[in-house]
Amino acid sequence: MSRELIDADIRTARTLPSRYYTDPSVFEGLKSVFNGWQFLAHNDELSINAMLPIEHLQAINGESVVLLSDEAPRVLSNVCTHRGMRLVLEPCTKKTLQCRYHGRNFSLNGTLRHMPEFEQSIGFPSSADNLREFPLKQWMGMHFTTLGKGMELPWDMLEKRLGFLSPESFTYDAERDRDHTVEANWLLYVDNYLEGFHIPYVHPELNQALDYSGYITETFDGGVLQIGKATKGDITFDLPQGHPDEGQEIAAYYLWLFPNMMFNFYPWGLSVNVVMPVSTKRCRILYRGYVKDAELAGQGAGSELDTVEHQDQWVIEEVQKGMASSAYDRGRYSPTKEQGVHHFHRMLSQFNQAP
Template structure:
C-alpha cells in the first residue's frame, strides 16, 4: 500500500492514507525499513559503565545484546546463539563471558565464540566462523543507541545540532530517575503526529494552554529531527539568564526535540524527559516515558518532581483519549486523508515526508 503520492509542498499536501495506520503489512514494512534502519535506544549508559556489563533488548523484532567489552568499548550484537538460535544473554548484568541459556555455548564480550561443550567430531566447524553478528552502537547523553543497519547516517549526523544545543544540561551526567509506561490503542504514528503539533493544545490541554505562549509556539524542521519552541508564560521559573554569550539574554529553557522516527527529548530546566514510541501492533503502541535527573538530585527535587509527574500524566491522559479516538476515526468508512494547517502542522508534514521517503512512497508527480 504505497501506491499513493505525497506532496512535499505543505500547502498542497494531503496526510497519509488511513490504511498506513491500520495495515499489518505496513507495520511489517516499517519494522524493516524504519525501525530496522534507524538509531533506536537500546538502554542507558549507566547500565554499561563497567567492563563486563551487558544489557539485552529487542529492536525491530531482532534480539539485541550490548556489552562493555574488555577493551572498554561498547559493542552491540545479535543476541541469537549461532548453534540453534538460543538466547546468548537474558536481562542485564555483569559477566566475564556470556553463556547461551540453551546448551551452554559461551561467547566473549567481543562476540567471539569461545566454548562449545560436547562438540568434538563436528566436521568443518571453526569457532572463528561463528562470531555473533555485530551492529552499530553509539551514545548520546545517558542513552545507548543501536542501529541494525550497517549503512546510513551516524547518530551524530541524525542528531545534528541537538548535542550542542543541550550542552548546558550536561546530558551525559544525567541518571534515570523514573519510568512510566503507557499502552495505547492506536498506531505509533498517531501518537507521533499528535506530539508534533501544538494545534491541538487549546482544545485538548486547557491547563497546558494556560501556561504556554500559544501565539509564539512554532516547529522548526531539520533533516532527521524537528524542534518545538513552546515558550512558557510564567516567567520566573521557566526563563533563565543565559550568560554563555557574555551578554545576559532571556531564553526559554524548555526544548522539545523529536528525532525520526520515534524518539522525543524534552529538556526542562532541571531534567530531561525522554519518550520512546514503540509499535506493539498496527493499532497498539507502547509509549515509555523516562525522566533523567542530575545526580545528586537538587534539594527541592521531590516536591517539584511529584508535581511534574502529575502534570505530565494529566497531559498524557488527554493525549491518550484523543489518539485512541483518532485511531477509531481512521477506521471510518468515510475518512481517508486530510489536509495540514500550514501554520501549525509543518512538523507532522515533515514526519510524513520522511516516512514516505524511507518507506518508498514517491512524491506528487
Template sequence: MGNAFGLTDTADLRAALAGGATLPADWYSDPTILRLEQDRIFARAWQYAGRADQVAEPGDYFTSFAGHVPVIVVRDRSAELRAFVNVCRHRGHLVADGAGNRKSLQCPYHAWTYALDGSLKKAPRSEREPGFDRGGFSLLPVAVDTWGPLVFVSPDPEAGPLLEALGPLPGLVAESGLDLGLLRFRERTEWEIASNWKIAIENYLECYHCPVAHPGFSKVIDVDPDAYELRAEGLVSSQFGTPKASAKGNGKAPYDPTGVIAQAQYHLFWPNVTVNIDPGPGNMSVDVTRPAGPERSAGFTDWFYYEDVPDETVRQMMEFGTQVGREDAALVESVQRGLASGMVPHGRLLISSEHLIQHFQRLVYEALAS
C-alpha cells in the same frame, strides 16, 4: 518509481503530501506497511537503547530493542562498547535478558556461549559435528554510540556516525542551558498504547491540540502559534515553548523557570525518539515509542535530573509530564479507531501549525519508497 505499497501511486502520494494531505489512513493499520517500516526504518535508524551508566564497567550489559530488533549492549573486557542483535545464532532464543555484569553471554536454551566481543566460544556437542565452524556463528553486530548519558544503537552496522545523524540536536540542547554531564537517571516508566506508532509521533509533533486537550500544560506554556516555535532540520524536529508570565515565580515546581532552563524544548529524533527539556531545574526525559503491532505501540520514558533536584520537585515534574501523557494517549487511541474505519482515507494538515508532521510523513514516505 515502482509502487512499493500496492496501495497508492507513489508519485501521486508525494504530491498529495506536499499539498497538505496526510498519509493514507490504511498505513496506520496495514501489516504490510509495518513490515516495510521494520525493514526500511527501524532496521536502519539510530534509536535510543538505554543509559551509558548501565555499561560503565567491563562486563556490564543491558538488553533493549531497536524497533522490533532485540539488542544487547555490552562493555567488553577491553572496555570497548559493543552491541549485538540479541538473538542466538543456534535457533533464535534471546541470548540475554535484563541487565547486569557477565564474563560471557550464555544462551539459556542450549547453552551456546558467546564472548563479550560476540564470538561463539562454546556450543555443547558441536565437536561431534563434522565441519561445524564456530567462527561462522558470532552474534550479529549492531552499531552503537553515545551522546551524553544516552546509548544509541542502529541494527545497521554500516549506519553513519551518530553525531552526524543527531545534526542540530546537541547544539539546541546546549542552548537550553542544560549540561548533559550533570544529569543523573532517576526512573524509567513504561507504557503501551492502542495506536500505530506514527499516530503517537505525529501527536507529539504539534501543539495545535494543546489549548483543547492539555488545559494544565496550556496554563503554564504559551501555546499561541506566534509564541510557540516549530523547526525541522534533517532528522530532528523541534518545538520551543516559553513559560507564560503568570507561571513565573508562583512557587509551583512544574515549569517554574527559576532554574537553569528558561525555555521548553521538545525534540523528535527520527524516527521514534523524543527528547524533552522543561523549564525549571536541570531535567531531561527521553521517550522511545516502538511498534508492538500495526495498531499497538510500546514505549518507555527515562527521566533524568540534576543530582541536586529534590525528590519532591522530581515527583511533581514527572506527575505533570505523566498527566500530559495520559491526555495524549486518549487522543491517539481515538485517532486509531477513526483511521481504522477507513471512511476518511486522507486527513488535511494545517501547514502553519502542523508542518513538523508533514516533515515526518515525508520521511516515512521516502523511507518506504527507497
C-alpha cells in the same frame, strides 16, 4: 507524471490517507523505517548493570541485542550461535556470556570461548560461531545502534544546540520507567507529538506552564525540534552565552528523531519516549527518565508527565476510531502549527513509495 503523496507546499498539502493508519499492508510496508538508528539506553543504566538486553529493540525491529560494557561499551547479538537461544535475559552485572541452553561461552567481545561436546566437530570454531557486533553510536551519554539501513541523523548539529545540558551526567531514575499500550497506530502517536497545536485543547495544565504563542517548530533532515517557551516567572533553562536561543525563556526542548524516538529536555532532566509498533491499531510506548535536578522535577512544563501522557493517549485512541470511518480520508495542515507533522508525513511517504 505521478504527484507526490504529500505536497512539499504545506499550504496546499493534504495529510496522510487514513489507510496509513488502518491497512495491514501499509503497516508491514513501513516496517523498514525501523532499520535505522534506535535508542538503546543511557550510560547511567550501563553503569548500574554491565549487561542490558534491549527488549524494546526486539519489539521494534525483531533484533535481539545486548548492550554491554567491556573495556568500552559494545552492542552484540543476543542470540547464541549454536541453536539460537537468547543469551542475556535480564539486566545483570555478570562478566561472562554463557548460554543457558547448552553452555556455550563467549567473551565480552563476542568471540566464542568454549563449547562443550564439540571436540569432534570439524572446522569448529569458525568466525560464524562468534556473536555479531552491531554499530554503536554514543551521543550525549546515550547509546544507539542500527541495522545499517536507515538515514544518518544530524548528531553534531543537535549536540551544538542541546549539549549545554550535559545529559551524559544525568541519573537514571527507575521510578520513572513506564511501558504503556495504546490502542492506536504508532503513526498517530508520532503525529500527535509533532505539534503543540492541541496543547490548549487537550492539556489545560501544561497550557498554564507554556506560552503557547511562543511555541516554535524547527524541521531538519532526520527530525523535528519543538521549543516550548515558559509563561512569566516559570522555570526555564539557563542558556550559556552565545547559545542560538540566548535571551529566550525556554521551558522545554522536544526533540523527535526519525521515526520513533522522542527526547524531552526540561530543566529537571530528560524523559525519553520510544514508540514500538504492534499492529495497525496498537502501539507500545517505552518511557525512561534521567534526572539532572530532582528539586525541579515538580515544577514547570515537565512536571505533569503522567497527566499529559494520559491526555495524549485518550485523544489518539479517539483519532484511531475516526480513521476507520468511510467519511474521512485526508485532512489539511495548519501552515503555522503543523510543520512538524507535515515534515514527518513527507519523510514517511518518501520511504514508502507505494501509492
